[in-house]
Amino acid sequence: MGNYVGKPVKRREDARFLKGAGTYTDDIKLRKMTQSAFVRSPYAHAKILNIDTSEAKKAEGVVAVFTAQDGCGEFGVPCGWQVDFKNGETMREPKHPLLAKDKIRHVGEAVAIVIAESLELARDAAELVSVDYEELPAVTDPKKAMDKDAPLVHDDWKDNAAFDWCIGNDRAEVEAALEKAHHVTEMEFRNQRLAPNAMEPRSYIADYDVNGDKWTLYTSTQNPHLIRLLMCAFALGIPEQKVRVVSKDVGGGFGSKVYHYTEECLVTWASKEIGRPVKWTSDRSEAFLTDAQGRDHVVKSKMGFDKDGKIVAHLTDEYCAMGAYLSTFAPAIPTYLHGTLFQGVYTTPLIHLNVTAPFTHTVPVDAYRGAGRPEATYLLERIVSKGAREMGIDPTEIRFKNFIPPFDGVEQEGYQTQVALQYDSGNYEGVLKKGLEMLGYEDFRKEQSEARKNGKLIGVGFSTYIEGCGIAPSAVVGALGARAGLYEVGQVRVQPTGKVSVFTGSHSHGQGHETVFAQFVADKLGIPMDDIEIEHGDTDQVAFGMGTYGSRSLSVGGSAIMKSIDKILEKGAKIAAHKLEAAEEDLDYAEGKWTVKGTDKSVSFGDVSLTAYVPHDYPEGLEPGLDFSSFYDPANFTYPFGTHIAVVEVDADTGRVMLNRFIAVDDVGNIMNPMIVDGQIHGGVAQGVGQALLEEVVYDEGGQMITGSYMDYAMPRADDLPMIETANTVTPCPHNPLGVKGAGEAGTIGSTPAVVNAVVDALAHLGVTDIQMPLKPQTVWKAMQN
Template sequence: METYIGKSVKRREDARFLKGAGKYTDDIKLPGMTQAAFVRSPYAHAKILSVDTSAAEKAEGVVAVYTGSDACGTYGVPCGWQVDFKDGETMREPLHPLLAKDKILHVGEAVAIVIAESLELARDAAELVNVKYDVLPAVTCPKKAMESGAPKVHDQWGDNAAFDWCIGNDRAEVEAALASAHHVTEMNYKNHRVAPNAIEPRSYIADYDVNADKWTLYTSTQNPHLVRLLMCAFALGIPEHKVRVVSYDVGGGFGSKIYHYTEEALLTWASKEIGRPIKWTSDRTEAFLTDAHGRDHIVHSKMGFDKDGKIVAHLTDEFCAMGAYLSTFAPAVPTYLHGTLFQGVYTTPLIHLNVTAPFTHTVPVDAYRGAGRPEATYLLERIVSKAAKEMNMDPAELRLKNFIAPFNGTTEPGYQTQVALQYDSGNYHASLKRGLEMLGYEDFRKEQAEARKNGKLLGVGISTYIEGCGIAPSAVVGSLGARAGLYEVGHVRVQPTGKVSVFTGSHSHGQGHETVFAQFAADKLGIPMDDIDIVHGDTDQVAFGMGTYGSRSLSVGGSAIIKSIEKVLEKGAKIAAHKLEAAEEDLEYAEGKWTVKGTDKSISFGDVSLTAYVPHDYPEGVEPGLDFSSFYDPTNFTYPFGTHIAVVEVCSDTGKVTVKRFVACDDVGNVMNPMIVDGQIHGGVVQGIGQALLEEVVYDGEGQMVTGSYMDYAMPRADDMPMIETDRTTTPCPHNPLGAKGAGEAGAIGSTPAVVNAVVDALAHMGVTDIQMPVTPQRVWKAMQN
C-alpha cells in the first residue's frame, strides 16, 4: 500500500492555479453586485474640516456614499491582544474607525466610501467628494514619536506610547553584569519597515440577504472564523450565527491577511444599508498605503562576554512602531513574539529587553512573516557576529562555544530560557556543523583571503536562528494578553462509501494544505490520498478555526485532524469487532483494514464506514455515523531552528552586493512533504534577503510614503537571488503527534542576518562594523568611504 508521509507528493492545488482557474474573491461576481471605491487621505495627519459628498451622490451610477458622520463612523475594528504598561496602566486602545470622522492619522486612511454600479463609476464619483483638511505635523519614527514635543497621534493621552513592556532578568542585575564584563559589543540600528506585498491584493465582497436576514462576507483572509468573530462581536455587533465568512483561494498573505480590516466591516455594514452585494478590491497603491506593514524597530543593544567568549549578559532597549492604530495582533509582535526569543540558541544567563511601543502617523504595523522573531534573530545573530569580529574570534567558533547543549525533550528535559519559554527540543551544534560542511567553510576562508589580495571583496555570514511556532496553549497566551485561544479544529467526516472529508480551521493562502493534510490523513487512515478531500475557508462548513499564521497549520491544525482520525479509528474498531465477532483488543488496524490478529479475518475501512451509516448489523450502544470533530490545544510552542550561511561579493566600485551562495540547513521537526518544505524555505529566504538588500518602506518628514509603488519599492526578482542550497537536520517536536515544528517562516527569520553579516565580513578589513539595512549599493559604498 502506498504511503505518503515524507514524500514529495506534487501539490493537488497547483493544477487549478497553473491553469488560471483558482477561485479568488475578485473572481466572484454576484447578481446585482455593486462596486466600492474609497476616498483616502493624501495627508498623514490632518483635521477633517468638512466632507462634501453632494456632487458624488448625484453622479452617474452612484448607489450610496457614506462618511464618518454616518452610523458606520461610530464603529471600529478591535485589537486582539492586550499588553498593559509596566506600571499597570491599561494599554491605550483608540477607536480604529471604519471611516475617519474628525481626524486623519495616516496617509491612505479612508474618509468616505462611494458605492456605484461599476468600478469605473465608483472611481469617478469618488473624485467628486470634496474633503477640506487642516494639515498638521506628523511623526513617523517610533523613537522620535517618544520625544517631548513630538506631534501627538491620539490627543487623549499624554504621550504617544501605546504601552511599554519588559521581559527577562532584573535590569540592574543585567547592567551590573555588563559593567563587569570582559568585553561588551554594542549595536544601534533600525530594523526597518517593510510592506507585505501579497500578489493578490485584499479583496472583499459583502452580501446581505434581506429574505434570510443573513450576511455572507467573501474575503481574502488567512482566518475566516476570526474575522467573523471580531467583526460580529466587536466591530459591528451583529449576530455571529447570521454571518457566513468565506475565503476560497487566497494569493499570499505573509501575515497581512490575518487581521480584521476596516473595509471588511464597512462593506458588511453597507451591504445591509443598500440591500445589495458590494465588492472592493484593493489596488497596489492602496495595498502599500493600507495593508499592515512589518518590523519598524529602533534598537539599542549591548551584549557582554567573559574572557573566554561566553556571553554573560544581554540588554536591549527598543522603540517599536504600532502605527496610527492597534492592528489585530500588533501588540504581541514586539513583545511576546519577540522578547521571548531573546535567548536564541545561546546559554546567556542574564537577559533584559525593554520595549516602548508608540503610535506613529503611519499605517499600522503587525505580524509579517516571522513576526517579532526575525527582529530578535537579526539582533542576536548580528551582535554575536560583531562581537566575534571585535574579539578576534571566528563567528562559528563563538557560536559553538555559547550554544545550548542538545536535548530531545523526552528523555532529556526542555530548555528553560531566561525569557519565559521552555524550548521543546534542539540540537544547534549539529545544525551549524552541517551548515558549515555544506558551505565548505574552511575552504571558503582560504578563497576569501586569496580574493582579498586581488581586490575582490568576498564575505561570509552565519546565522543560527531559533523561532517559536504554533504559539499555545490557550491558557498561557491568554495570561499574556491574547484575547483569543490558540487551538485548532480538525473535523473528519467519513462518508458512507469510506471516502473522507477533512474540515480544517487552518487556511491555505499558498502553503499547500490540500496536499499535506491529505498525505498524513491518508497514512493514518490507511487509505489512498485520492479518497480524502480537504475543506477549509468557509465558516458554514468548518466548525471553528484560528487560521493560518505563525507556522502553526501542521503542528496545531494537523494535530487536531490526527485527534479526530484517532476517534474515527477507535469507533471503527468497535464496529469492526462486532462484524468480525472478535474482541476489540484482538484487532489490529493496518493498510485500511481491521484484522483479527493471527488470522486472515478482516474488514475494510470502507465496509466499516458503510456499516456505520447503514447500521443494521451493529454493536449495541454505539451511535451510527463516523464523524468526529476535535479541538487541539497544544501544550507548548514548537521551536524550529537552523543555520543559514550567505556568501556575498561586494562591488568595490559601486557597493552593489551579489549573493553568490546561500546555504540553508533547517530543522523543522518531522517533514511531511520535502518539496513543499523546500518551497517554504526558498520563499522565506527570498523574503529575508529582500529585506536585507532591497525592500524598505520610506516615509518622508510629512508622513508621505515615498515608496508607494514598484517603481520605488524594490521587490526581489529571480535574478537578484542565488541558488538556494537546502538540507535539514531532524529533531522531532516531542509534544505533538506528527513531531512537526513548522516551516513557513524559518526562511525569512534566518536569512536576513546571514546576508548582512556576510556584507560586513566582506568589508571588515576596511574597518566596517555595521551597515544599516537594507544594505543598498549607496549605503555599502558610503560605509566603504568612511
C-alpha cells in the same frame, strides 16, 4: 512511515492555480453586486474640516456615498491583544474607526466610501468627493514619536506611547553584569519597516440577504472564523450565527491578511444599508498605504562577553512602532513574539529587553512573516558576530562556545530560557556543523584571502537561529494578554462509501494544505490520497477555526485532525469487531483494514464506513455515523531552528552586493513533504534577503510614503537570488502527535542576518563594522568610504 508521508508528493492544488483557475474573492461576481471605491487622505495628519459628497451622489451610476456621519461612524475594529504598561496602566487603545471622522492619522486613511454600479463609475465618483483638510505636523519615526514635542497621534493621551513592556532578568542585575564583563559589544540600528506585498491584494464582497436577515462575507483572509468573531461581537454587534464568512483561494498573506480590516467591516455594514452585495478590491497603491506592515524597530543593544567569548549578559532597549491604530495582533509582535526569543540558541544567563511602543502617523504595524522573531534573530545574530570580530574569535567558534547543548525533550528536559519560554527540543551544533560541511568553510577562508589580494571583496555570514511557532497554548497566551485561544479544530467525516472529507480550521493561502494534510490522513487511515478531500475557509462548513499564521497549521491544525482520526479508528474498531465477531483488542488496523490477529479474517475501512451509515447489523448501543470533530490546544510552542549561511561578493566600485551562495540547514521537526518544506524555505529566504538587501518603506518628514509603488519599493527578483542550497536535520517535536515544528517562517527569520553578516565580513578589512539595512549599493559604498 506510510505511502505518502515524507515523500515529495506534488501539490494537488497546483493544477488549478497554474491554469489560472483558482477562485479568488475578486473572481466572484454576485447578482446585483455593486462596486466600491474609497476616498483616502493624502495627508498623514490633518483635521477634517468638511466633507462634501453632494456631487459624488449625483454622479452616474452611484448607489450610495457614506462618511463617518452616516451611521457607520459609531463602529470601529478591535484589537485582539492587550499589553499593559509596566507600571500597571492599561494599554492605550484608541478607537479604530471604519471611516475617519474628525482627524486623519495616516496617509491613505479612508474618509468616505463610494458605491456604484461599476468599479469605473465608483472611481470616477470618488474623485468628486471634496474634503477640506487642515494639515498638521506628523511623526513617523518610532523613537522621535516619544520626543517631548512630538505631534500627538491621539489627543486623548499626553504622549504617543501605546504601552511599554519588559522581559527577562532584573535590569539592574543585567547592567551590573555588563559593567563587569570582559568585553561589551554595542549596536544601534533600525530594523526597517517592510510592506508585505501579497500577490493577491485584499478583496471583500459582503452580501446581505434581507429575507433571512443574514450576511455572507467573501474575504481574502487567513482566518475566516476569527474575522467573523471580531466583526460580529466586537465591531458591528451582529449575531454571529447570522454571518457566514467564506475565504477559499487566497493569494498569499504573509501575515497581512490575518487582521480584521476596516474595509471588510464597512462593506458588511454598507451591504445591509443598500440591500445589495458590495465588493471592494484593493489596488496595489492602496495595498502599500493600508495593508498592515512589518518590523519598524529602533534598537540599541549591548552584549557582554567573558574573556573566553562566553556571553554573560544582554541588554536591549527598543522603540517599536504601532502605527496610527492598534491592528489586531500588533501589541503581541514586538513583545511576546519578540522578547521571548532573546535567548536565541545561546546559554546567555542574564537578559533584559525593554520595549516602548508608540503610535506613529503611519499605516499600522502588525505581524509580517516571522513577526517579532526576525527582529530578535537579526539583533542576536548580528551582535554575536560583531562581538566575535571585536574579540578576534571566529564567528562559528563563538557560536559553538555558547550553544545550548543538544536535548530531545524526552530523555532530556526542555530548555528553560531567561525569557519565559521553555524550548521543546534542539540540536543547534548539528545544523551549524552540517552547514559548514556544505560551505567548505576552510576553503572559503583561503579563497577569501586570495581574493582580497586582487581587490575582490567576498565574505561569508552565519545565522544560527531559533524561532517559536506553532502558536499557541491558549492558557499561556491568555495570561499574556491574548483575547483569543489559539487551539485549532479538525473534523474528519467519513462518508458512507469510505471516502473522507476533512474540515480544518487552518487556512491555506499558498501553504499546500490540500496536499500535506491529505498525505498524513491517507497514511494514518491506510487509504489512497485521492479518497480524501481537505475543506477549509468557510464558516458554514468548518465548525470553528483560528486560522493560519505563526507556522501553526501542521503542528496545531494537523494535530486536531489526528485527534479526530484516532476517534474514527476507535469507533471503527467497534464496528469491525462486531462484523468480524471478534473482540476489539484482538484486531489490528493496517493498510485500510481491520484484521483479527493471527488470522486472515478482515474487514475493510470502506465496509465499516458503509455499516456505520447503514447500521442494520450493528453493535448494540453504538450511534450510527462516522464523523468526529476535535479541538487541539498545544502543550507548548514549537521551536524550529537552523543555520543559514550567505556568501556574497561586493562590487568595490559601486557597492552592489551579489549573493553568490545561500545555504539553509533547517530543522523543522518531522517532515511530511520535503518539496513543500523546501518551497517554504525558498520563499522565506527570498523575503529575508529582500529585507537585507532591497526592501524598505520610506516616509518623508511630512508622513508621505515615498516608496508606494514597485518603482520605488524594491522587491527581490529571481536574479537577485542564487540557487538556494537546502538541507535538513530532524529533531522531532516531542509534544505533538506528528512531531512537526513548522516551516513557514523559518526562511525569513534565519536569512536576513546571514546576508548582512556576510557583507560586513567582506568589508571588515576596510574597517566596516556595521551597515544599516537595506544594504543598498549607495549605503554599502558609503560605508566603504568612511
